[in-house]
Every structure is written in structure tokens, then in C-alpha cells.
Amino acid sequence: xxxxxxxxxxxxxxxxxxxxxxxxxxxxxxxxxxxxxxxxxxxxxxxxxxxxxxxxxxxxxxxxxxxxxxxxxxxxxxxxxxxxxxxxxxxxxxxxxxxxxxxxxxxxxxxxxxxxxxxxxxxxxxxxxxxxxxxxxxxxxxxxxxxxxxxxxxxxxxxxxxxxxxxxxxxxxxxxxxxxxxxxxxxxxxxxxxxxxxxxxxxxxxxxxxxxxxxxxxxxxxxxxx
Amino acid sequence: xxxxxxxxxxxxxxxxxxxxxxxxxxxxxxxxxxxxxxxxxxxxxxxxxxxxxxxxxxxxxxxxxxxxxxxxxxxxxxxxxxxxxxxxxxxxxxxxxxxxxxxxxxxxxxxxxxxxxxxxxxxxxxxxxxxxxxxxxxxxxxxxxxxxxxxxxxxxxxxxxxxxxxxxxxxxxxxxxxxxxxxxxxxxxxxxxxxxxxxxxxxxxxxxxxxxxxxxxxxxxxxxxx
Ligand SMILES: [Mg+2]
Ligand SMILES: [Mg+2]
Ligand SMILES: [Mg+2]
Numbered sequence: 001x002x003x004x005x006x007x008x009x010x011x012x013x014x015x016x017x018x019x020x021x022x023x024x025x026x027x028x029x030x031x032x033x034x035x036x037x038x039x040x041x042x043x044x045x046x047x048x049x050x051x052x053x054x055x056x057x058x059x060x061x062x063x064x065x066x067x068x069x070x071x072x073x074x075x076x077x078x079x080x081x082x083x084x085x086x087x088x089x090x091x092x093x094x095x096x097x098x099x100x101x102x103x104x105x106x107x108x109x110x111x112x113x114x115x116x117x118x119x120x121x122x123x124x125x126x127x128x129x130x131x132x133x134x135x136x137x138x139x140x141x142x143x144x145x146x147x148x149x150x151x152x153x154x155x156x157x158x159x160x161x162x163x164x165x166x167x168x169x170x171x172x173x174x175x176x177x178x179x180x181x182x183x184x185x186x187x188x189x190x191x192x193x194x195x196x197x198x199x200x201x202x203x204x205x206x207x208x209x210x211x212x213x214x215x216x217x218x219x220x221x222x223x224x225x226x
Numbered sequence: 227x228x229x230x231x232x233x234x235x236x237x238x239x240x241x242x243x244x245x246x247x248x249x250x251x252x253x254x255x256x257x258x259x260x261x262x263x264x265x266x267x268x269x270x271x272x273x274x275x276x277x278x279x280x281x282x283x284x285x286x287x288x289x290x291x292x293x294x295x296x297x298x299x300x301x302x303x304x305x306x307x308x309x310x311x312x313x314x315x316x317x318x319x320x321x322x323x324x325x326x327x328x329x330x331x332x333x334x335x336x337x338x339x340x341x342x343x344x345x346x347x348x349x350x351x352x353x354x355x356x357x358x359x360x361x362x363x364x365x366x367x368x369x370x371x372x373x374x375x376x377x378x379x380x381x382x383x384x385x386x387x388x389x390x391x392x393x394x395x396x397x398x399x400x401x402x403x404x405x406x407x408x409x410x411x412x413x414x415x416x417x418x419x420x421x422x423x424x425x426x427x428x429x430x431x432x433x434x435x436x437x438x439x440x441x442x443x444x445x446x447x448x449x450x451x452x
Binding site: 043049062082111112159177224 | 241247270271276287305337338342344346351403404407
């Protein structure tokens with residue numbers, strides 16, 4: 001019952017998803033960026049709730065956009081908060097999800113080159129596949145979870161949340177510094193190394209070892225009127 | 227009564243605000259950008275609902291962020307839609323608002339220079355002051371509205387919606403191309419020329435001639451815990 005409540009929190013109440021960029025050193029390197037450090041503030045972008053996707057529906061790949069997978073731990077906010085001190089952060093977390101921050105790499109590359117917002121690259125419908133809600137009490141140590149992602153049975157990403165540059169408590173702290181967080185809001189905590197393309201017909205599985213897994217099919221979206 | 231329903235649509239139901247960048251030629255010029263043209267697709271960024279602000283509460287100015295005003299016409303979406311053809315766009319608009327797209331110019335400049343998302347620069351609490359809801363039927367021609375903004379009684383911005391690069395119907399069309407729009411979502415349509423700084427103690431008034439006006443006080447926000 002509490003699990004169902006957690007799922008409803010995300011499906012019905014959530015109003016925003018804030019996602020951190022470059023929060024694992026090995027991923028920053030593979031993208032050709034400077035190595036991020038804990039002394040720099042993290043940066044966030046937003047994904048709209050209309051990109052939330054549950055199992056049973058396909059990941060839609062906009063044609064020509066070079067969509068890629070980024071497996072991430074998602075935090076679900078329990079109640080309204082602002083300027084949360086690090087040592088209070090976990091009292092504002094209701095639970096967790098495993099998520100895929102689908103990213104249209106070509107659109108993101110073009111936006112970066114022009115200094116434009118990342119919105120289009122991050123926000124298409126179905127660009128946030130997510131697992132069932134995991135209650136906070138189900139997780140012994142959220143900073144020691146192994147995330148993994150496979151495409152067509154092949155392991156593409158595997159990384160441990162201990163390797164985050166900014167840890168979970170710090171992300172809640174920074175995300176709430178200028179913006180109020182609300183019940184059901186999601187914070188994506190960044191992806192470990194191994195991001196790669198998604199193609200029409202691909203079967204994507206992702207999970208957190210010993211906790212949860214999920215599976216999605218990918219389909220090209222030509223963008224013609226629906 | 228229908229006006230109150232429209233206000234509730236925005237305050238309680240809205241889940242996202244999509245805002246177009248550089249949609250008036252004179253504003254693009256004052257920012258030092260290429261002159262935008264109707265042959266290029268518009269780009270959008272997001273503002274979270276937690277930055278929506280109604281009269282009676284202050285605009286909070288994060289210290290050191292160089293906040294500026296951008297008066298804009300806001301569209302309120304009437305119902306769920308995707309890939310809206312231009313000639314059907316107005317049937318998905320419930321009404322209008324006058325809005326100020328408050329922008330932390332320093333944070334935006336830093337983000338642009340690094341190719342990073344604009345989220346922080348656009349999303350602090352109180353960064354979207356808005357008027358009462360204006361029903362679609364109250365507006366004779368939404369493409370001939372005069373927007374204005376004053377700071378401490380001095381006119382800073384005045385421009386006509388006829389000068390949009392991408393008109394209202396095109397913005398609904400493009401915004402809904404890859405993202406589903408939902409009831410209560412807001413589309414900001416860009417700002418005319420004359421953007422400028424907001425300082426502690428400033429009184430900001432903005433409106434649409436012959437339709438609506440609103441007034442806000444500005445206060446520095448030091449970012450200390452609340
Ligand atoms: Mg990511
Ligand atoms: Mg953005
Ligand atoms: Mg603007």
C-alpha cells in the first residue's frame with residue numbers, strides 16, 4: 001500500500017524533475033568535459049512530467065536526434081522544502097526510483113555549441129523511463145547502490161552511487177537553494193560511465209542490484225502528426 | 227466565475243511553463259544575438275511552477291545574480307494536446323496572462339559561456355510574476371496587444387505582440403512538437419526590447435494596454451537559510 005502511494009506521488013503529484021549534470025567523474029571524462037570536483041557547485045536542468053514513462057509503454061526516439069541512455073538513481077521528495085541543510089536531507093526523501101535520463105545527444109550538442117538551453121534534448125515525451133517507487137526504508141545505504149543498464153542483453157552501464165561527485169544529501173541541499181522542492185518532485189543524481197545510443201527495436205533493461213529492475217522497448221518517432 | 231476557474235487552472239493544475247527565447251527582433255539585437263528569423267525553429271526553456279508569483283508577494287532577487295525583467299504575453303493551455311497544427315492552435319488556448327520572465331542575467335551569461343542549461347538563471351522562486359487570468363473571449367486580437375513594463379514609474383518596455391518572430395499559433399505548434407502540453411501549462415511568448423535590472427526596493431508594474439495591469443515590489447534575497 002505504501003508502495004502504491006509512492007507511485008501515485010510520482011504519477012499524479014510530481015510537478016518537476018531536476019537533474020544534475022556530470023556527477024560521476026568517469027562519465028564527465030567520456031563526454032570530454034573537465035573532471036568535476038566537489039568544490040564546484042553542481043548544475044541542474046529540468047525534465048517535464050510529460051516525459052515520465054512507466055513500464056509497458058515504449059521509449060520514443062525522435063528521428064535524427066541521436067538519443068542515448070543515462071541510467072540514474074532518482075530521489076523522490078517527501079514534502080515541501082527549501083534550503084535544506086545536508087544533515088536534514090534524508091528527512092525530505094520519500095523514496096527512490098531507477099530512471100533513464102534519455103538524452104537526444106545531437107540536440108544537446110547543438111544547444112551546447114550555441115549556448116542555448118538543453119530543454120528540447122532532455123524533454124521529449126517518454127524521455128524519463130522509471131521503475132516502481134522504492135520506499136526509503138527498503139534501502140539500507142542509498143550511497144552504496146549498484147546501478148546497471150543493458151541494451152539487448154549487453155551490459156552498457158554499471159556504476160556505484162558511492163562514486164557521485166556531489167552526494168545525495170548535497171544534491172538536495174543545492175537543488176533547494178533557490179527553488180522550493182515539493183512533494184513528488186524528482187531529483188536525478190547523474191549517470192555513471194557507459195552512455196550510448198538507443199535504436200529502434202532495442203530492448204533496454206535497467207535496475208538497481210538486489211532492489212528493482214525494469215524493461216522498455218525503443219521505437220522511432222518520425223514526428224508526424226498524431 | 228470563469229475568470230476564477232482560469233486562475234485556479236494556473237495556480238493548481240499547471241505543471242510546466244515553456245518559454246521561448248529571442249522572439250522579438252529588437253530584443254535579440256539588444257542582447258547582441260543574431261537577428262532571429264521565422265525560417266529558424268524557435269527554442270524553448272522551462273520555468274518550474276514554484277516560480278509562479280501572484281500580486282501581493284515580493285519578487286526575490288538572489289544576491290549577485292543580476293536579475294532583469296522581461297515582460298511577456300503568457301498563453302494558458304486549455305487541454306492536453308500534441309503536434310498541434312497552426313490552424314488549430316487557438317482551440318487549445320484557454321486564455322492569457324501578462325507575465326514577467328525574471329532572468330538572473332549573470333547566471334544566464336555564465337551558463338551560456340559554458341554551454342550549460344539555463345535552469346538556475348530562470349527558475350528561482352518568484353521568477354514568474356503573473357497577472358490575473360484573462361479569458362480568451364476577452365481578447366479581440368492577441369496578436370495586436372501592447373505589452374508594457376515600468377520600474378519606479380519609468381517606462382522600460384513597450385512592445386506590440388504583432389512583432390513576434392514566431393506568432394502565437396506557431397509557438398503552440400512548435401512547443402507541442404515533441405512534448406505533450408497539458409491543461410494549465412503556460413507558454414511564454416518572448417519579450418520585446420528594453421529589458422533591464424531589478425534592484426532591492428524597486429516597484430515593478432506591467433500590463434497589457436486596456437486589459438490588465440499588475441504591481442510587485444522587489445527584495446534582495448541573500449540566500450541564507452529560511
Ligand atoms: Mg543525466
Ligand atoms: Mg534548461
Ligand atoms: Mg523571456
